[in-house]
Amino acid sequence: MSFFGPPGGTGPSFDRKKYEHLTMAIRQTVLERARNRCQKCSTKFGPSVEPHFENINGNRKDNRPVNVRALCGNCYKEVEERMAKKKGFIGGLRKAFDKVPVDFKK
Structure with missing residues (x-):
C-alpha cells in the first residue's frame, strides 16, 4: 500500500x-513516476x-496519482483540442451522430 492508499483507489x-x-x-x-518526462x-x-x-x-475532480499523467505543452494541446471537440452544441451533436449505426447496404 502506498501513501495514497490501495492501487486503483477503491x-x-x-x-x-x-x-x-x-x-x-x-x-x-x-512527475517522479514519469521520471520527469512527458x-x-x-x-x-x-x-x-x-x-x-x-x-x-x-474527471477533473479525480486527482488520484494513478489517474493523472504528466504531458509536455505540445502533447497537452492535443488533449485540449480533443476536449474542446466534446464540449458545446456541436460536440454534443457529434457525439450523438457517432453513436448512430450507419447501414449503407440498403
Whole structure:
C-alpha cells in the first residue's frame, strides 16, 4: 500500500475529497513516476518545458496519482483540442451522430 492508499483507489481508505484538488504532493508523485518526462513523447521537463497534467478518465475532480499523467505543452494541446471537440452544441451533436449505426447496404 502506498501513501495514497490501495492501487486503483477503491476500498475503505479511499477518500474522494482528498483527491478533489491537484496538490503539489500529487504533482510531485506523478512527475517522479514519469521520471520527469512527458508520458506521451518522453520530452524531458526543464525550465523551458513545463509539465501539464491530464486526468486520464476526464474527471477533473479525480486527482488520484494513478489517474493523472504528466504531458509536455505540445502533447497537452492535443488533449485540449480533443476536449474542446466534446464540449458545446456541436460536440454534443457529434457525439450523438457517432453513436448512430450507419447501414449503407440498403
